[in-house]
Amino acid sequence: MLVYAFCPRCKIDISIKTSAITRSELEDEQGLYITKRCQKCATKHDFHVNQIKAKVSPRGLKLTILLSIAFAFILIIILYWMGFWSTFTLALPVAIVYLFHNSQAKEATDFNSIKINRK
Ligand SMILES: [Zn+2]
Numbered sequence: 001m002l003v004y005a006f007c008p009r010c011k012i013d014i015s016i017k018t019s020a021i022t023r024s025e026l027e028d029e030q031g032l033y034i035t036k037r038c039q040k041c042a043t044k045h046d047f048h049v050n051q052i053k054a055k056v057s058p059r060g061l062k063l064t065i066l067l068s069i070a071f072a073f074i075l076i077i078i079l080y081w082m083g084f085w086s087t088f089t090l091a092l093p094v095a096i097v098y099l100f101h102n103s104q105a106k107e108a109t110d111f112n113s114i115k116i117n118r119k
Pocket residue numbers: 007008009010011012038039040041042043
């Protein structure tokens with residue numbers, strides 16, 4: 001899951017490093033307002049935690065695709081060597097990527113749906 005703020009000036013995402021999976025956890029960790037410098041326009045912005053959003057990390061998804069293909073490839077070689085062959089092996093990387101994407105999308109939806117009361 002990628003946690004990010006949106007630069008109002010250049011309309012790009014500013015990623016936020018955090019282990020928090022909810023807004024309240026993010027608030028506990030970094031405070032109600034998070035100051036972030038945009039990498040493009042170098043302007044510092046203060047973001048209220050409610051302005052912080054989450055989405056499926058494109059990099060994490062790419063990594064999962066690569067790893068599951070590598071994993072399936074090794075499994076296919078081992079099974080082939082042992083004399084087994086199954087189309088299930090081919091479905092495995094697809095299933096892993098699908099499950100990863102689903103759980104990430106759910107986490108992101110949960111993150112985005114819970115707002116912190118304005119103080
Ligand atoms: Zn910017």
